[in-house]
Amino acid sequence: MLYSYSVEDEKVQIFSMFIENIINGDDSYKAEVKRVLNEVKELSLESKTLFSIDRNYFTIIMKLFESNPQFFKEVNLDDLKTAEYQVIEDSLKKNENFIYA
Amino acid sequence: MNVQLLELHLSQLISAWSKSKLNIYSDSNKDSYHQQLGDLLHYLTKEDFSKLSIIDLEFRKRTIDFIFKGLEFLDKSTLNAFPIEIVECLNVALNDWIDNNDYIIVTSLNNSLSSFSFVPSLDFDDPLLLFIKTNYNVEFKKRLIQINLPKSFSKDYFANVVLYHELGHFVDIKYKISEALAKVLFQDYKNNKLSAQEVIDLELFFPYLTNPEYSDNAKLDFVKQHFGEYFSDVFAAQYIGKCSNYYIDYVTNSNSGTSVTHPSTLNRIKLVNDFVDGNKNSIIDCLLDATQQITNNRTLNKRYNHINSKNFLQLLPVEVTHSNQLSSLYLLGWELWQNYDLQFEKHNSMAYKLKASKRYEIINNLIEKSISNYIITESWTKSKLNVSN
Numbered sequence: 001m002l003y004s005y006s007v008e009d010e011k012v013q014i015f016s017m018f019i020e021n022i023i024n025g026d027d028s029y030k031a032e033v034k035r036v037l038n039e040v041k042e043l044s045l046e047s048k049t050l051f052s053i054d055r056n057y058f059t060i061i062m063k064l065f066e067s068n069p070q071f072f073k074e075v076n077l078d079d080l081k082t083a084e085y086q087v088i089e090d091s092l093k094k095n096e097n098f099i100y101a
Numbered sequence: 102m103n104v105q106l107l108e109l110h111l112s113q114l115i116s117a118w119s120k121s122k123l124n125i126y127s128d129s130n131k132d133s134y135h136q137q138l139g140d141l142l143h144y145l146t147k148e149d150f151s152k153l154s155i156i157d158l159e160f161r162k163r164t165i166d167f168i169f170k171g172l173e174f175l176d177k178s179t180l181n182a183f184p185i186e187i188v189e190c191l192n193v194a195l196n197d198w199i200d201n202n203d204y205i206i207v208t209s210l211n212n213s214l215s216s217f218s219f220v221p222s223l224d225f226d227d228p229l230l231l232f233i234k235t236n237y238n239v240e241f242k243k244r245l246i247q248i249n250l251p252k253s254f255s256k257d258y259f260a261n262v263v264l265y266h267e268l269g270h271f272v273d274i275k276y277k278i279s280e281a282l283a284k285v286l287f288q289d290y291k292n293n294k295l296s297a298q299e300v301i302d303l304e305l306f307f308p309y310l311t312n313p314e315y316s317d318n319a320k321l322d323f324v325k326q327h328f329g330e331y332f333s334d335v336f337a338a339q340y341i342g343k344c345s346n347y348y349i350d351y352v353t354n355s356n357s358g359t360s361v362t363h364p365s366t367l368n369r370i371k372l373v374n375d376f377v378d379g380n381k382n383s384i385i386d387c388l389l390d391a392t393q394q395i396t397n398n399r400t401l402n403k404r405y406n407h408i409n410s411k412n413f414l415q416l417l418p419v420e421v422t423h424s425n426q427l428s429s430l431y432l433l434g435w436e437l438w439q440n441y442d443l444q445f446e447k448h449n450s451m452a453y454k455l456k457a458s459k460r461y462e463i464i465n466n467l468i469e470k471s472i473s474n475y476i477i478t479e480s481w482t483k484s485k486l487n488v489s490n
Contacts, residue, residue, distance in 0.1 A: 014228035050281040
């Protein structure tokens with residue numbers, strides 16, 4: 001009966017704000033962001049599956065993975081540049097377009 | 102972000118807070134949570150919003166919403182309006198699925214007869230909780246989950262079997278079981294990786310898969326929604342067997358149609374029957390397998406026991422000796438109702454036939470009293486243990 005997507009949308013938006021903070025030079029959330037991005041990378045490299053990735057950040061991980069799997073396969077998470085954070089933030093802002101034909 | 106509107110938002114919160122200050126709750130966890138919300142509000146009122154960046158203002162807006170939502174949940178769960186017996190049963194079930202169950206279940210009684218639901222919005226927002234901890238050093242170790250149920254049914258142990266289905270939604274959303282499973286199965290279906298039987302079952306339980314009028318995205322979206330319902334039905338059946346079938350079949354008029362949000366009632370009933378009766382069904386196999394993998398080896402299985410006591414027939418509560426028998430009381434009530442053959446009259450030498458409404462009242466009271474006795478006994482046992490230690 002209840003199945004709200006809005007909580008998940010909120011999480012995506014707040015995660016986006018974490019990334020924006022990093023871009024603006026505030027590293028308060030950098031460790032958490034890196035942990036989540038690492039999940040995306042592991043999913044891209046198939047060392048993790050949809051059943052084993054972090055459940056709390058599932059929607060964010062899937063959104064990033066589906067938007068740009070190749071980017072996450074190749075990116076070096078230990079040395080992320082501002083431009084790469086920007087790519088990640090843009091990926092989160094992409095909307096899915098469901099077509100109910 | 103408009104600073105004036107944010108200040109209006111905060112003013113509205115302060116007003117709501119002042120009305121909640123005298124709330125009396127049924128347990129100390131809710132008191133502590135209320136206090137933490139107060140601490141957070143205190144920090145917010147000390148800030149000068151005009152000096153914050155746009156992004157920091159966005160964080161504050163969400164923090165104010167978080168406190169508002171917490172208050173809204175707690176306000177409806179004060180001592181006089183809390184169905185403690187029903188919540189105890191759900192909490193016992195939740196313990197099966199969550200390590201170190203840190204949840205505080207609160208309730209909201211609504212005026213709509215169909216308004217059964219769980220509101221998980223204060224549990225799942227981990228990024229916001231991280232922001233709050235980082236900025237204000239306020240850590241919410243307990244999480245609130247709200248159960249909505251109709252006011253008319255707040256003491257009804259027949260209709261409330263569906264709350265086990267709603268608890269299933271909570272567990273499903275927490276672990277993202279149906280979402281992950283839907284994606285995997287849909288891909289395998291598209292790529293012809295499923296067995297012939299799996300395809301037959303999938304097309305039976307998700308009939309729109311063969312409809313060329315729907316796009317793949319739309320189909321996947323439906324499959325996700327419907328897997329969520331199927332998971333929650335099977336989850337509930339672990340605790341209350343086929344009881345929710347009786348109720349859902351009646352309230353939906355045995356609906357054979359599929360909607361965007363729900364599978365057909367006929368399919369839902371078939372799936373539950375297959376699960377309870379142990380019939381081969383590849384959809385159930387997929388649900389079991391995914392659940393086990395995702396939830397660290399927790400299994401969907403029948404957790405209820407048939408209670409053999411004749412106490413109800415003698416108008417006495419049943420003595421519940423273990424928490425895992427609590428949900429079985431609902432079954433006992435439903436079985437008695439469904440197979441009623443003047444048992445109350447016969448066992449108590451009544452010279453007249455009880456009206457159905459009286460039977461309803463008796464069974465409800467007996468279930469509630471049985472749960473209540475269990476809660477009191479448990480509480481005494483724990484107190485005695487604490488004293489002796």
